[in-house]
Amino acid sequence: xxxxxxxxxxxxxxxxxxxxxxxxxxxxxxxxxxxxxxxxxxxxxxxxxxxxxxxxxxxxxxxxxxxxxxxxxxxxxxxxxxxxxxxxxxxxxxxxxxxxxxxxxxxxxxxxxxxxxxxxxxxxxxxxxxxxxxxxxxxxxxxxxxxxxxxxxxxxxxxxxxxxxxxxxxxxxxxxxxxxxxxxxxxxxxxxxxxxxxxxxxxxxxxxxxxxxxxxxxxxxx
Amino acid sequence: xxxxxxxxxxxxxxxxxxxxxxxxxxxxxxxxxxxxxxxxxxxxxxxxxxxxxxxxxxxxxxxxxxxxxxxxxxxxxxxxxxxxxxxxxxxxxxxxxxxxxxxxxxxxxxxxxxxxxxxxxxxxxxxxxxxxxxxxxxxxxxxxxxxxxxxxxxxxxxxxxxxxxxxxxxxxxxxxxxxxxxxxxxxxxxxxxxxxxxxxxxxxxxxxxxxxxxxxxxxxxx
Numbered sequence: 141x142x143x144x145x146x147x148x149x150x151x152x153x154x155x156x157x158x159x160x161x162x163x164x165x166x167x168x169x170x171x172x173x174x175x176x177x178x179x180x181x182x183x184x185x186x187x188x189x190x191x192x193x194x195x196x197x198x199x200x201x202x203x204x205x206x207x208x209x210x211x212x213x214x215x216x217x218x219x220x221x222x223x224x225x226x227x228x229x230x231x232x233x234x235x236x237x238x239x240x241x242x243x244x245x246x247x248x249x250x251x252x253x254x255x256x257x258x259x260x261x262x263x264x265x266x267x268x269x270x271x272x273x274x275x276x277x278x279x280x281x282x283x284x285x286x287x288x289x290x291x292x293x294x295x296x297x298x299x300x301x302x303x304x305x306x307x308x309x310x311x312x313x314x315x316x317x318x319x320x321x322x323x324x325x326x327x328x329x330x331x332x333x334x335x336x337x338x339x340x341x342x343x344x345x346x347x348x349x350x351x352x353x354x355x356x357x358x359x360x361x362x
Numbered sequence: 363x364x365x366x367x368x369x370x371x372x373x374x375x376x377x378x379x380x381x382x383x384x385x386x387x388x389x390x391x392x393x394x395x396x397x398x399x400x401x402x403x404x405x406x407x408x409x410x411x412x413x414x415x416x417x418x419x420x421x422x423x424x425x426x427x428x429x430x431x432x433x434x435x436x437x438x439x440x441x442x443x444x445x446x447x448x449x450x451x452x453x454x455x456x457x458x459x460x461x462x463x464x465x466x467x468x469x470x471x472x473x474x475x476x477x478x479x480x481x482x483x484x485x486x487x488x489x490x491x492x493x494x495x496x497x498x499x500x501x502x503x504x505x506x507x508x509x510x511x512x513x514x515x516x517x518x519x520x521x522x523x524x525x526x527x528x529x530x531x532x533x534x535x536x537x538x539x540x541x542x543x544x545x546x547x548x549x550x551x552x553x554x555x556x557x558x559x560x561x562x563x564x565x566x567x568x569x570x571x572x573x574x575x576x577x578x579x580x581x582x583x584x
Contacts, residue, residue, distance in 0.1 A: 150412070151423040186408055186469035190372070201373040202553075203463075204508070243534025244466065247408035247473030253464050269519060286426070297491060299533055308530065311521055312465030331424075 141353055143167050144231035145176045148238040148249040155330050155338070156284050160237040162342050163282070163349045170353065175227055179248045185220065186251020192218045204259045211260030224256040233278045233352065234319070236309075239330070240285040243298070243305045253313050262317040272318020279314040280322040280352050281306060282345070289328040302326050322352050363575055365389050366453035367398045370460040370471040377552050377560070378506050382459040384564050385504070385571045394575065397449055401470045407442065408473015414440045426481045433482030446478040455500045455574065456541070458531075461552070462507040465520070465527045475535050484539040494540020501536040502544040502574050503528060504567070511550040524548050544574050 145164060149156040160176075167174050177184075188203050190196060195216035197209045210216035217225065228234065238245045245253075257263070267273050283306065291297040298305070306324065314321050325348050327341065367386060371378040382398075389396050399406075410425050412418060417438035419431045432438035439447065450456065460467045467475075479485070489495050505528065513519040520527070528546065536543050547570050549563065 150410075150425070153422045154424075180409075180411075186473065187402075188372075188463075188468060188470075189402075200375045202376075203372070241410075242472070242475050242479070242538075243530030244472065246410060247469045247476050248410075250464070250466065250472045251408070251469030254469050257464070300529055305530060305534065307522055308465030308527060312527065316464075 141167075141172045141232045142230050143172050143174045143353075144227050144234045145174060146179065146234065146236050146249065146252060147176060148179045148236075148246050148252075150180045154239075155327065155333070155341075156237050156239055156282075158338075158342060159282055159284070159325070159327075159345050160235075162346050163235060163237075166346045166349045167353065170350070172353065175231070177224065177227065177252075179252060184248055184252065186248045186254065188251070188254045192221055192255055194218065203254075207258035208260040208264070211258060217258070221255050221258070224252065225258065225261055228256060228262075228274075231277060233280070235280050235282060235349075235352075237282045238284070240283050240302070240305075245283075245309065253309075257313065257317055267318075268316050269318065272316060275318035277319050278322055278352070279319040281309060281314075281324040282326075283324060284327040284330045286330050287328065292328065302328075323348075363389075363394045363454045364452050365394050365396045365575075366449050366456045367396060368401065368456065368458050368471065368474060369398060370401045370458075370468050370474075372402045376461075377549065377555070377563075378459050378461055378504075380560075380564060381504055381506070381547070381549075381567050382457075384568050385457060385459075388568045388571045389575070392572070392575065397453070399446065399449065399474075401474060406470055406474065408470045408476070410473070410476045414443055414477055416440065425476075429480035430482040430486070433480065439480070443477050443480070446474065447480065447483055450478060450484075450496075453499060455502070457502050457504060457571075457574075459504045460506070462505050462509075462524070462527075467505075467531065475531075479535065479539055489540075490538050491540065494538060497540035499541050500544055500574070501541040503531060503536075503546040505546060506549040506552045508552050509550065514550065524550075545570075 147160050164174050190201060193206050193210050193216055195210055195213040197206060215222055238249050262273050285302060292302045294300060310321050325345055369382050386396050412423060415428050415432050415438055417432055417435045419428060437444055460471050484495050507524060514524045516522060532543050547567055
C-alpha cells in the first residue's frame with residue numbers, strides 16, 4: 141500500500157511528531173511505501189495565489205475556476221502543487237497529523253487542502269461525495285488537542301464533540317472528494333500526559349495504524 | 363465605534379469584495395472609524411513560526427506557550443503580529459469577509475486567527491468564553507459559499523447547516539475569546555446571481571451592517 145503522510149508540526153519532540161514517527165515505522169515494518177510531506181520543514185506555502193498557476197484564464201480571479209482551467213492545460217500548476225498532487229494521486233491511504241488550533245487544523249495544513257485538492261483533480265462539477273475523484277483512497281485524521289475531553293461534549297464548554305468539530309475536514313473535505321474516511325485518532329489534554337500515558341498512547345496508535353491498513357472501519361458511508 | 367474589517371479575497375470584482383466595500387461605505391457614512399486588513403494585498407503570512415517572536419523560551423517549540431511568553435516580554439511578537447494585535451485591541455466590532463473553502467475560511471484567514479489571537483492576548487488559562495480576554499467586542503462573519511443552500515442542511519449533501527459548519531469560527535474562535543458573536547451574513551450559490559439578486563444582496567448587507575452597529579442580535583450567549 142502507498143501511504144502519504146501529511147504532517148503539520150514544527151517540533152520533532154512534540155506528541156504529534158511522535159505519533160507520526162511511530163506510524164511511519166509501523167508502516168515500513170509492514171512493507172508499505174511511505175512518503176512524507178513535512179509542511180513546516182518544506183516551507184510549504186499555504187496561500188492560494190495566482191502564482192499557483194503556470195496558465196491563467198485572464199478573467200476575474202476565481203481560484204477554483206483557475207484550478208479547473210489548469211487541469212485542462214496539462215497540469216498547469218506551480219511545481220510544489222504538482223508535486224503534492226502526484227503524491228496524492230499515487231496514495232492508497234493518506235494520514236494527516238496536526239495539533240487542533242481553533243477547533244481546526246493549522247493554516248499551513250488548511251492551505252494544503254486549498255491548493256492541492258484542486259477542482260478537476262480531487263472533485264469537479266457533479267463529482268463529489270460518492271462520485272468524488274479520490275474514490276477508492278482512504279484517509280485518516282490524527283489530531284491532538286490541548287483541551288480536556290470533557291470540554292468536547294455537546295453540553296460541555298465547546299458545545300460539540302471533537303468528531304463533530306472535525307466535520308469540515310472529515311465530511312466537507314475528505315469525504316467530499318470521495319475518500320473513505322477512517323475513524324480518527326484523537327488525543328485530548330496533550331500537555332498533561334505522564335510517561336506511561338505517553339507510551340500507551342503510542343502503542344494504541346501503532347495498533348490503529350495497523351488496523352487502518354488492514355481493517356478499515358468507516359466513520360460513515362456517504 | 364471602531365470597526366476592524368478583516369478581508370480575505372484576491373479579487374476586487376468578487377462578491378466578497380462588493381459586500382466588504384458596501385459595509386465600509388455604510389460604516390463611514392455613519393461616522394464610524396474603519397480600519398481594513400486586506401490579507402492578500404498585504405501579503406499576510408499565515409504560517410505560525412518561530413520568526414513570529416522577538417523573544418523565545420528556548421524550550422521545545424510550542425507555539426501557544428511562546429505566545430504566552432511573548433506577552434510577558436513587552437509584546438515580543440513580529441511587527442506584523444503586533445500591528446494586527448493593536449488593531450484588534452482598538453476595535454469594538456470586527457467583521458470577517460471570506461469565501462467558504464472546504465467548509466471553512468481560506469488558509470490566509472486561518473493564519474490570522476492562529477497568529478493574532480495569541481494566548482495572553484485574546485485568551486489565557488481560565489480566561490475563555492465568558493471570561494475571554496476580548497470580552498465586550500462584537501464579531502460578525504460574512505461568508506460566501508459557492509454551493510446551494512439545499513446542500514447545507516442536516517439531511518442535505520453537506521449533512522449540516524452552514525451555521526453548524528462555522529462552529530469552529532463562531533464558537534471555537536470568536537466566542538472562545540469572549541467576543542459577542544452576531545448573526546452571520548451568509549450567501550449561497552455565489553456564482554449564479556442575477557444582476558437583481560446581486561443588488562438586493564448588497565442592500566440586505568447594508569442593512570445587516572447598520573443593525574450590527576446599532577442593534578446586536580446575538581447568535582447565542584455563552
